[in-house]
Amino acid sequence: MSELIFDKSKAGRRCAVIPCRDVAAVCVPERYRREVKAELPEVSEIDLVRHYTNLSRKSYGVDNGFYPLGSCTMKYNPKINEDAAELKGFTDIHPLQPESAVQGCLEVMHTLSEYLCEITGMEAMTLQPAAGAHGEFTALSMIKAYLLDRGETSRTKLIVPDSAHGTNPASANMCGFTVVNIPSTADGIVDIDALKNAVGGDTAALMLTNPNTVGKFEKNIEIIEKTVHDAGGLLYYDGANLNAVMGVARPGDMGFDAVHLNLHKTFATPHGGGGPGSGPVGCKAFLAKYLPNPVVKSENGIFSFERPEKSIGMSKSFFGNFLVCVKALAYIMTLGAEGIREAAENAVLNANYLQESLRGTYDIPFDGPCMHEFVVSLERLKRDTGITASDIAKGLIDRGMHPPTMYFPLVVHEALMLEPTETESRETLDSAAAALKDAIAAAYDNPQSLRDAPVSTPVGRPDETAAVRNPVLKA
Amino acid sequence: MSELIFDKSKAGRRCAVIPCRDVAAVCVPERYRREVKAELPEVSEIDLVRHYTNLSRKSYGVDNGFYPLGSCTMKYNPKINEDAAELKGFTDIHPLQPESAVQGCLEVMHTLSEYLCEITGMEAMTLQPAAGAHGEFTALSMIKAYLLDRGETSRTKLIVPDSAHGTNPASANMCGFTVVNIPSTADGIVDIDALKNAVGGDTAALMLTNPNTVGKFEKNIEIIEKTVHDAGGLLYYDGANLNAVMGVARPGDMGFDAVHLNLHKTFATPHGGGGPGSGPVGCKAFLAKYLPNPVVKSENGIFSFERPEKSIGMSKSFFGNFLVCVKALAYIMTLGAEGIREAAENAVLNANYLQESLRGTYDIPFDGPCMHEFVVSLERLKRDTGITASDIAKGLIDRGMHPPTMYFPLVVHEALMLEPTETESRETLDSAAAALKDAIAAAYDNPQSLRDAPVSTPVGRPDETAAVRNPVLKA
Amino acid sequence: MSYIPNTPDERLDMLAAIGKREIGELFECIPSSLRLDELKLPGAKTEFEVIDKLSEIAGKNTVFKTCFRGAGAYRHFIPSAVKRLAAREEFVTAYTPYQAEMSQGVLQTIFEYQSVICRLTGMDVSNAGVYDGAHAAAEAAAMFKDRKRSKTVVSSAVRPMTLETIRTYCASAGSELAVVPTKDGVTDLEALAKAVDDKTASVYIEQPNYFGIVEDAEKTADVVHAAGAKLVVGCEPISLALLKTPAESGADAAVGEGQPLGMPLSFGGPYLGFMAVKSADMRKLPGRIVGKTSDSKGRDAYVLTLQAREQHIRREKSSSSICSNEALCALTAVIYCAAMGKEGLCDVADHCLSKARYAAEKIAAVKGFSLRFNGFFFNEFVTRCPVRSSVIMDALEKEGILGGLPVVIDGEECILWCVTEVNTRDEIDNLSNILQEAVK
Amino acid sequence: MSYIPNTPDERLDMLAAIGKREIGELFECIPSSLRLDELKLPGAKTEFEVIDKLSEIAGKNTVFKTCFRGAGAYRHFIPSAVKRLAAREEFVTAYTPYQAEMSQGVLQTIFEYQSVICRLTGMDVSNAGVYDGAHAAAEAAAMFKDRKRSKTVVSSAVRPMTLETIRTYCASAGSELAVVPTKDGVTDLEALAKAVDDKTASVYIEQPNYFGIVEDAEKTADVVHAAGAKLVVGCEPISLALLKTPAESGADAAVGEGQPLGMPLSFGGPYLGFMAVKSADMRKLPGRIVGKTSDSKGRDAYVLTLQAREQHIRREKSSSSICSNEALCALTAVIYCAAMGKEGLCDVADHCLSKARYAAEKIAAVKGFSLRFNGFFFNEFVTRCPVRSSVIMDALEKEGILGGLPVVIDGEECILWCVTEVNTRDEIDNLSNILQEAVK
Numbered sequence A, B: 001m002s003e004l005i006f007d008k009s010k011a012g013r014r015c016a017v018i019p020c021r022d023v024a025a026v027c028v029p030e031r032y033r034r035e036v037k038a039e040l041p042e043v044s045e046i047d048l049v050r051h052y053t054n055l056s057r058k059s060y061g062v063d064n065g066f067y068p069l070g071s072c073t074m075k076y077n078p079k080i081n082e083d084a085a086e087l088k089g090f091t092d093i094h095p096l097q098p099e100s101a102v103q104g105c106l107e108v109m110h111t112l113s114e115y116l117c118e119i120t121g122m123e124a125m126t127l128q129p130a131a132g133a134h135g136e137f138t139a140l141s142m143i144k145a146y147l148l149d150r151g152e153t154s155r156t157k158l159i160v161p162d163s164a165h166g167t168n169p170a171s172a173n174m175c176g177f178t179v180v181n182i183p184s185t186a187d188g189i190v191d192i193d194a195l196k197n198a199v200g201g202d203t204a205a206l207m208l209t210n211p212n213t214v215g216k217f218e219k220n221i222e223i224i225e226k227t228v229h230d231a232g233g234l235l236y237y238d239g240a241n242l243n244a245v246m247g248v249a250r251p252g253d254m255g256f257d258a259v260h261l262n263l264h265k266t267f268a269t270p271h272g273g274g275g276p277g278s279g280p281v282g283c284k285a286f287l288a289k290y291l292p293n294p295v296v297k298s299e300n301g302i303f304s305f306e307r308p309e310k311s312i313g314m315s316k317s318f319f320g321n322f323l324v325c326v327k328a329l330a331y332i333m334t335l336g337a338e339g340i341r342e343a344a345e346n347a348v349l350n351a352n353y354l355q356e357s358l359r360g361t362y363d364i365p366f367d368g369p370c371m372h373e374f375v376v377s378l379e380r381l382k383r384d385t386g387i388t389a390s391d392i393a394k395g396l397i398d399r400g401m402h403p404p405t406m407y408f409p410l411v412v413h414e415a416l417m418l419e420p421t422e423t424e425s426r427e428t429l430d431s432a433a434a435a436l437k438d439a440i441a442a443a444y445d446n447p448q449s450l451r452d453a454p455v456s457t458p459v460g461r462p463d464e465t466a467a468v469r470n471p472v473l474k475a
Numbered sequence C, D: 001m002s003y004i005p006n007t008p009d010e011r012l013d014m015l016a017a018i019g020k021r022e023i024g025e026l027f028e029c030i031p032s033s034l035r036l037d038e039l040k041l042p043g044a045k046t047e048f049e050v051i052d053k054l055s056e057i058a059g060k061n062t063v064f065k066t067c068f069r070g071a072g073a074y075r076h077f078i079p080s081a082v083k084r085l086a087a088r089e090e091f092v093t094a095y096t097p098y099q100a101e102m103s104q105g106v107l108q109t110i111f112e113y114q115s116v117i118c119r120l121t122g123m124d125v126s127n128a129g130v131y132d133g134a135h136a137a138a139e140a141a142a143m144f145k146d147r148k149r150s151k152t153v154v155s156s157a158v159r160p161m162t163l164e165t166i167r168t169y170c171a172s173a174g175s176e177l178a179v180v181p182t183k184d185g186v187t188d189l190e191a192l193a194k195a196v197d198d199k200t201a202s203v204y205i206e207q208p209n210y211f212g213i214v215e216d217a218e219k220t221a222d223v224v225h226a227a228g229a230k231l232v233v234g235c236e237p238i239s240l241a242l243l244k245t246p247a248e249s250g251a252d253a254a255v256g257e258g259q260p261l262g263m264p265l266s267f268g269g270p271y272l273g274f275m276a277v278k279s280a281d282m283r284k285l286p287g288r289i290v291g292k293t294s295d296s297k298g299r300d301a302y303v304l305t306l307q308a309r310e311q312h313i314r315r316e317k318s319s320s321s322i323c324s325n326e327a328l329c330a331l332t333a334v335i336y337c338a339a340m341g342k343e344g345l346c347d348v349a350d351h352c353l354s355k356a357r358y359a360a361e362k363i364a365a366v367k368g369f370s371l372r373f374n375g376f377f378f379n380e381f382v383t384r385c386p387v388r389s390s391v392i393m394d395a396l397e398k399e400g401i402l403g404g405l406p407v408v409i410d411g412e413e414c415i416l417w418c419v420t421e422v423n424t425r426d427e428i429d430n431l432s433n434i435l436q437e438a439v440k
């Protein structure tokens, strides 16, 4: 059933073949030659096709149904964007073609950068980072370079709220900063006193997600901004949640100095089972000279690459996940100024509507209106019934939906984090709410059904402990 | 669950939109105006995508698994052919462009026609028919025109073996011929005596499938040919089973005067859930002037259309299912002369191997080596257990494969007709044989399980009687 | 490369299993005199070489940036989701859904397609589609014939290819065909009244007709029905969003070319013939039909139904032999209709209508290009052409434009223009400028 | 158009359900001074207009018919099945398989990918991929650092972008980076021995290196290991079909750019960084890893595992912050490898090798174009260029050919050529003719 492609291999079978060699054969000298051929599968095309088609049918994407994975913005991925990214004039372009032969690609990059600057309120942009975390690393590297450049070598601390995504502190660590975690208030937002205590002459920057990972807008953002800037620190905006506010408010206007975006969240490019994403970094003018190499400039309608004066260098080869950028550009062009705002508004509306539907059944630790997502806690349920957030999640699979994010943010126990996005209809939200409530009912009526869940999938819960204890990581 | 797209409609929802009208609006005068708008669904793109993606997942194609549907040649459909048919230089061409602007399309048609002539041993070819049955109609029309032209108005009878596909007599009827059915021998082939009795001065033609629909090559084909031709009749070859002999023997050499092919069977173009297919008709030189309008000719490397002198006219608009022809051409180019023959050889090998695997478990009414397919009879099983061919077929669904063709040809009772095709591996044949045997075992051990089958599908057996008695044909 | 998984060694094993030593033994039933030495075809090519070669061939065709030609094949906007959904491998590589339980997806899409066709045409029953519009017209003519009435009457204002196809089918069946002349670009109803007699099974007109003009279908129906014959209307599906339906006009059958509903031009195929009738004629309809029923657990289930009409049951008594049809095109059509939706299809039709009017005015304003007919038109219209039409076509082709179709009407050089939602006002203005230059 | 299903009316209903009257109320938490008037972006476009515009922009790029440029991005034949399978919507629109039970398909493909990478490199453990080859090299450098050893040594014979990326990562981490010079186009092992000290965590070389030359990786390993450091080899994946594996050469980690395994050039991305290590270093590896285990019924089940290494658990103790990766590219790579298969990948490598040799001889035969280095090369090589390289490039571009990459080596104008299986002998002959003409 779940045979590996290797299990289907039979010596001598062939799928794709290339033409006969039309030049003399060259042999690899023995000292450079590998001893035995790599044991790649040998399958025919029909076997290949059936194998991966079958595996696709054991997968679940946004195209299959509701996917309210909080913090990940699993919105609908418009098909037209895929068409745009399949244009031969984009896919068949070597990244080292002369600039004169890639004016179209450069136009895409330049236009997208300008649009993203406008949306974020930033003044310069790089498209090089391949994902959000990569954007974090890139931007923190720029901040570090800026501080070093100014001789502020004592600014070694990065302040990170305890609700932050794991990539934030990890990226900080990669850049050699010391992470200072600050707690959230009972409302789920930054504790201003704690922040005031934390900032000082050693503060490099504050990393903030706004709205934050419990779905709250940091209403004290102006105080936060002043506090950090007054102490000589910078403000970094984790743009993972931009979908809540794009077109409504801009990190630049909030006083952030740098920001990363997740094009694979906010800008509707597909997640691909884990990637590729794209994590552009925007910054205010004073940081622009530290941007990664290269950036695109435009002069008299001619586009060219340029190395920023004090560039941190490259953060990867070439110019970023270009085709992902094409998709994001197509998306922004389709939505236009109004559509961008509408998307945010409806993302927030849908989240509030779903939250409202669950109120009473689910405990909402930070109650009140949310932004584009909200977190519920099953701590009480667990106490009462022994059923965990994970059990409920697995029960939801049997109820035909992808579960919400589990156990994140860490500040909420037995957390489930729901982000419906704007592309879901009211009917979908209603039936999800019904499923979510039904699962809670089952926790009381028939808890075993949840512990056994899921039963509608090709396999039940994998033994994760065994996986770690006795790692089988390859065939 | 199985909601219709109409059930998902909500007033005001939109999916695809077109730009704003950039000219003044025109109104339809009342006498030409429809009263109320057509109630098409109103859905968003995400709903559209999920609906049809979900429906696709309730379907089963060759890409999902074994599909030994006898007489239909469900071989693997190479993906490269789809690429070829998606080239803009083919898809974006208006059929009424000037000939100078469609030289590529004409080249495709001309080349494919030549290749098909060589494969069938015919001297002229039309690609206009859209399917096999359409080819039958076209070729019979040509035969009729030819006979009328010669003043042979008394040749009104078409001889059709009782094992023939239903389209044969039906096409004959459409062309105003009287059908004379002749029986098969105990070996499943044409009864020469019966044929001799049937032919005469009123014989227009014999329609023959060779190998025939029980998977036997008409070993007396030379006698058959002489018998019909001597009586002044013509020989028509139903090419549905050409996959058994292509590259090995040619209808033209067997003495057939006209032939249709099924590109969607023999030449690996996908069946599309029922079509589109393509049913080119080839003929000997003396019939060429009756070919449908137009045919492609080539002169000094320039291609053009031409109306055959005594053309029967068009059998549909334009030139046939052109993109299907592109796929078939790509297929023939890929296989080449040797590959064509190899395909036939392995189709026959696979069929014999599977037949051998089933011998003993399944009754094989016309035993002995088969060509590309074979028929088993469950008459004895039904007598012994009450389990029918249909029950076994449904049981096979639960065993993970598409059932064989049921109840065809009509000459075999409780028939199942298996055509594995050359693109299936030995392992697939082995596991199909195991499933087929297991189903027979179940007929004795647990017949109810077969009567209840299938249980692994979204629905069980539909009530067909109710469907006919109370037809619900639209929403 | 012939896509055969089994290796030469495996083949030998398999041969051994059936008691043979070499593959030739399997073909011993074929008289040796008939066995072929070798095919005279080129050798095998790799996919890489094949796609290269076919790309080169495709490159010999001209892809016009702008197109003002219709005449039976129409360029429309096709939403990307339509193409991608119809390309799902489960749909593409399936065959006719004989095994209903594992084919509910395909069956449901056909049921939805039938529903869409009924809603567009106003008819009661649709089949799952036939080969194309011309074929649908020919099948409709055949469907209404019986022993008493076997003559078909066709307006000469229909597309020539449709007429030729009907002619082929009638000739083969040995049944009579009469063609009725036009008057002012529409079917001459007086002549029609004369042509329709008590042998006449059905009358076929097109709506809009070949010249783009909307016929008076209601009056036509009256004439036809007065003689006890049936009226078959061949209609353009997008126009149905706005125009009176065949049902409203009193037609007995609606047929047509489904290509505008999401199918690319593709040099003429694969396209889709749609066919729909009133309930009374349900059992006359050829082709596949899907019905809704339920399984033993009461779940909705879709299934091929009314099969007694079909060739595999009726055999030589069947009036149609259609078996494989154009299912994937029907799927495309229903997805297209759902993607455009109730309002969207009206928008498309509105664009066609309005832009065609705009274009007609612009073109008619060019000296010598006056409108040939006065009737109300949808997205096609005929103008006179004051110079040899090839002069115009060449001038347009140079600018990447496929002009309207040159036609000769009563000895006069004319052009049949087509305008759809993909033509912009700029394109039309540009067209009229080029015409102006060309006739200078 | 913002892909929002809910109509304005429904939105009002939903607002009512949460006790609001208008959408603005939901944003009251945002200080009004921060609320935006409007974005200065163009208005919405229809998909039809968007694809038109983007096609126009794409048309401003040159698609070269023939390509002799590599230098980190390679044009290869991509079987059609690979693209189509990787485009299955269930794969494309899924995210990281956090919910294993409903993601067995994605998980299994990653497990297969890991297996393929291990089989190609000879290593024990592969992760699910990182951003690209340069990033993989930088992550590998970071992975081997500890408190005692934090210096990274890199050969100057690696691709400049990889070096620059490693430099960026070292600079940000505040750790030392030393660059070792080359000698005759390969890493100078004497200089390397001097550079590697007891602070050195790892040494990075590329195989083949930037100049196309195959390094003596075994000797390099000896030098590196003698100093107690780890050797990371950045390898070209297709060459691994024929060349000694990093494992065979004694490397501790194998990384590389996966783009040649089925990904189009795409102006540089998305590509795929692969990373594999020996078992001992399993828990140092960054990124996702999929393991095989079983469910309670004993069925094989795949799951994300060893997550304790990752940012969401280790947070500020994590040496890597990677979260989203390049899963769809990894899927593409494993399907590509399965499509080409054991023999097919060798064929591709054989073509690269043999045709590059043929091209090198042809080019070197042109006056002034001698080979710059003598070492054994795979599919890239450097020649001198007797005229300004732009002269050569222009002459080639006129014929639709993207020439090799102009590089300056020790002040000398050179060209780095690349030849793969898609280059035919005819193309190579044509190239040499054009060169001949150009230097006349």
Ligand SMILES: Cc1ncc(COP(=O)(O)O)c(C=O)c1O
Pocket: A071, A072, A131, A132, A133, A134, A165, A167, A168, A209, A213, A238, A240, A241, A262, A277, A279, D322, D323, D324
């Ligand atoms: C709040 C937040 N920050 C950062 C990231 C990291 O983004 P990426 O996965 O694109 O690296 C995520 C992703 O899940 C996130 O939710």
Ligand SMILES: Cc1ncc(COP(=O)(O)O)c(C=O)c1O
Pocket: B071, B072, B131, B132, B133, B134, B165, B167, B168, B209, B213, B238, B240, B241, B262, B277, B279, C322, C323, C324
């Ligand atoms: C023997 C035979 N003849 C004719 C046909 C008709 O071909 P088509 O379905 O392409 O019209 C078939 C199709 O199943 C067939 O099997």
